Amino acid sequence: MFKKPVKPYFVLLLLIVIGFTSNTMAQKCSYEKNEIDALTELVVKRTAPSMITRINGQPLYAKAQSIGDNKYLKLVFYKYNDFSFKEEREVGFVLSNNEEILLYPRLVPVDSTKMDQLPDVKSLIIYKLTDDQYEKLAQTPVAKFKYYLTSGFVEVPIKSSKQGNVMQVLRCVK
Secondary structure, eight states: OOOOOOOHHHHHHHHHHHHHHHHHHSOOOOEEEEEEOTTTOOEEEEEOOEEEEEETTEEEEEEEEEETTEEEEEEEEEOBTTBOOOTTSOEEEEETTSOEEEEOBOOOOOOTTOOOOSOOOEEEEEEEEOHHHHHHHHHSOEEEEEEEETTEEEEEEOOTTTTTHHHHHHHTTO
């Protein structure tokens, strides 16, 4: 019949637990850029790179970018001992459910005014994502990365600890 009053310590403990769980469950996004473009007034977000695997012993990083509603996945890798996969060819992501997503590179115009004679040691390849590709990559862990060499496609397994990294960077630009 009679209700006992709620002790303030219990309420405080409950608030701390709720705050802690929501903080640990919150998505941790690190951005290189997160602003509104002054000219187009579109929101531009670009995540910091996140390593997904190694190719020829060198790290392969993924970054995500959104410009308005357009979503892009950027792959960054280092060229070592003259090794490079074919940048003008498609790459593939094999998801944990064995579905394969092929991405085709966005053609970037070459800067003809660049007078640099030093060889590039780092490559950045940009892939524009369709809504379907974005949803699949943002919802399902990536188990393998496929790239093209002259001899054909090579599949590289992604460690289980890194399989969610593509999902993480893409969710940060939703």
